[in-house]
Amino acid sequence: MAANGTTAEATTGPAMTANPAALAQYLGDLAWRSVATAQILQQRAENMKAHEAAGMPPLLHFEAEEVLDGHTLQPPTNYRLLRVTRCGTDALEQYVRRAAAPVIVVDPRAGHGPGIGGFHRDSEVGMALREGHPVYFVVFDPQPVEGQTMGAVVETLARFLDTVAARHRGKPPIVYGNCQGGWAVALALSHCERQAGLAVLNGSPLSYWAGEPGVNPMRLLAGFTGGVWPAHLLADLGAGTFDGAWLVQNFEALRPEGVWKKYETLWAHPERERDRFLGFERWWNGFYFLGREELLAIVNELFIGNKVEHGEVVVDCGCRADLTRIHTPLLIFSSYGDNITPPHQALAWLRSVYRSTAELVAAQQRVVYLLHPKVGHLGIFVSADIALREHRAILHYAEKISQLPPGLYEMQLAAATDQQGVAAASFVSRRLEDLQFEPQPPGFDRVQQLSADLDDIYTKLVSPWIRLLGSKPMADFLVRSHPMRVSRQVWATSLPLGGAELSFAAGALEEAKLDDAARERNPWYRAERAASAWVEQSIAAWRTLRDEGAEIAFRQLYGSDGPAAVTARFDPSQVAPPASA
Template sequence: MPTEAHRTHHAIKQPAGRTAPNETLEAGHLASQLTAAWPFELAAYQLDLWHRSVRYLDTLRERANNMLEHERAGKPPLLDFDYETILDGRRLARPANYALLRITRVGDDCLEDCLDARNPPVMIVDPRAGHGPGIGGFKRDSEVGMALHEGHPVYFVMFFPDPLPGQTLEDVLHVLRRFVETVAARHPGQPPVLYGNCQAGWAIALLSADCEGLVGPAVLNGSPLSYWSGESGVNPMRLAGGLLGGAWLTHLLADLGDGRFDGAHLATNFESLKPANTLWQKDYQLFADIDGQRERFLDFERWWTGFYALSKEEITAIVENLFVGNQLERGELRVCPGCTVDLRRIRNPLMIFASSGDNITPPHQALNWIPTVYPSTAALKAAGQRIIYLLNTHVGHLGIFVSSKIARLEHRAILESVGELNDLAPGLYEMRIDNPTGDPDCHKPQFQVRFEERRVEDLDYPDQAPAFDRVRALSEHNVAFYETFIGPWVRLAVNPWMAETLRQLHPARTSRLMFSERFAPWMTGVKWLADVTEPARELLDDDNPCRQWEARVSESIATTLTIAGTARDSLFEMGFLSLYGWGLPSEDERRR
């Protein structure tokens, strides 16, 4: 099932070593314009380039200072809403570093007059995937904002930067269950709607399996439950466990952190997926439109550069049991002695929101667990379960949570349809949205939502389980070897001072903090230059030939890095298949 990006890439592919005639003519035209522009157009462009360069460096300086300020403040959740703490999970009998918040105010507007007593509460859980909480309420047009707009009481589950010593997944699930019980007690007769983003989605699935009758519909946004699924050449992240030899490296990094796993490692993994964006496009978009993109860039980087830690017990259980072991969909995940999670125990309706443009959690990983748990449509109906999925064709992973356009359409439509989910007959459905307006103030019937029945048998994704079973077996051997012969010596050598030094020297931090005046005193001069030159700046016309030439050079660099990333992913795929894929059917055999 190739994505739109894939199809587009193949549709425009040019033969190697040849240039399209129109591109040659356009390049020649720009070259002649550039020559004719001398000296006035070129002088104007050089002045604009100087101003943008100063402003760009000043933006990086401010990003570094924001990062330091956020850390000094204790890394609070970056919510664009006022809130109060209802329950601090660190103070429970079985504690974990989570807290339950209630959204109390939007700007100057108190919520009590806006809430609809007929609507159930919504509890939003953000992922612990390297960054801090807030992605679900990052701005007004967000999951939190849309839930408030529809009149739902909104609760938000946040977490603190550091885990408690020895904190386990069982501890986390125990605290989350207490949060669900607390919200349910505050709203009798209205089971809360659970909203899980990314990695929080599987936590919501575990809660649903454990809290039968206590929770309402669960919405899983970009959430992986089938970790071995994916499309060859499109979703390389799922291969990382095999190429690294399993989960032993996770044990090593957690030991080097003195029992804590630095979230900066996870952020670096995400950034490596798209080298063109990480190494060039993100920064060039800021540089090219420094006035229009500066605040948006700084707002997002406040969240992106806030790295949170996980305990060794948590991260190793996640990697071994989910990413490498894929035990959740197979009913083999043990969160405590004698406690095995069975997704068939889930009785509340599940709404799954995924995107074909998501290369981190593609639809394969969001949906392929369904035919594993329910082999047929008849089995799903016999279990009395309702599973609904909504697919977007292009938005990326983070866009599912932070895009205003997605919040104003998909999330609004989901929230307005929550009451209908319980009324559906058991079965599998696809949610379709017709005639979208994009207006956050509109309601049904200005847009229509349909639930079209589907068959479990039609969820036909390639099966690569034998290869990943070999990865799991190798991982278990490597982890046993590490913990027996290497781990004890690493833990003996590492102390808190060394762990903190390694944390501060992580490239994800140093590459940003190097622009702060605290580490680079000359950046004070950049701030002075930005303040002096900004009042005298004049915007350059987009039709300036020098500026057009700059854009073409940027496109060439981005294309080169994209090709390099694609080639790297292809090599990874070939290496994985050569190591673990023997005996698997080829693509042609699978099609036949």
């Protein structure tokens, strides 16, 4: 049987060749769809240019006012705290109750701009308003403050928590952290023991070495690139800033069949997919920047160093980010379909921080986890279905979660909902010892050592020369020529692919009315769908082989008998950098 439910009879040669009119209709519709898709790509390029020209503002569906600017704090950062004032489509703000705990949504800063937590009406922001909470949203500017550090960001988020609590008579806020925003919130709560009413960590990694073969190959990347030094080099070439387009490119490379599916779905039904595609792409192609100091600390101390679990991350003021200092109840939402932050990376840290369930209880801490079987990483934040079910339930039961006895719980949602549309929830007591996620798999400690050695060589021997020879014009050129931007901007109206010929072809095909509203019944179209599904499956099969091969190679390189088991230390301290660096 062919893919997508098409039968062999529908896609065989005799059934199609018996009706030449169907072939002619298919070819006409194919031409129309191809040109319509090209026009949508042209519109994406123009939207991207307009967004960049406007300074890449946050893409929120909601109106908001600024409460606090991180540029005014010490140390300064590029973060800002907004208060949501109005829903863009209907008056969700009418449900807000004065006595309700405020909600702060912290979006991820991992290559894209802010907005994913409030991109639609049915979003984290929308559900918080619907549940009656005053809502605040943390955004950030495209460019970091010069010299901005990870510690400065942590301190800024802690100040935002204090500010929101003060605006609501000391009532501790519910803080929502998405991906990078989640681990940043965890560091802020552990930094000098800041408090919140509930911290919701959505797809947020805190155990960076944990994982399962074939689930999240990104954790192996440092073992093949040599660690942090390539990121250090890119930041030096960027005149002190790291282009977030590299992070987005890595994300797409993780699941290339998803990239094929995105464009193939658009091509199959451009008239139906246009608005959805353009809306999401406005956010997806807004590439933000990170500063060199902040980036290197994130990569060195978190992703490669894995220092969070052991309380070894030191923020700028000298206070350690110790997870045992978090006394705020935690809700951890993760998915087995997430190849960026699977449950392994979201939950394994608990076994490192608390040696037993008894120790967790003795610390008077409450940890609740909610697992989804298949939603992907972005779906955790942006899916309307997830917002209406999981996030609505999380916020609805937030007070109950904070009142649970100390311990570990699994939040389970029933299929049925009440009259308000909220799924019934139960909280099942669990044992920490039963979590099957290994926080410290072998080999990663050797990657950490290799990364430190190679970055030491790069920092002392290469980086000073790159900084000396680099310039802002060169950095701007590298930004403009990045493949993620070029592949989008090549369709702009000022370039051949998106020029006058495209408009002329679109007009002619539109006038000829070649689009086929009943294309689903055309056997040639159904054969095209089957072929496209085969291509997607082939790409997925190749990606599986790639990831399995990476796991085998990693074990060979960094296992107990691998060549990285014994590393030679190199001390370039006697080599002087350029005098003017």
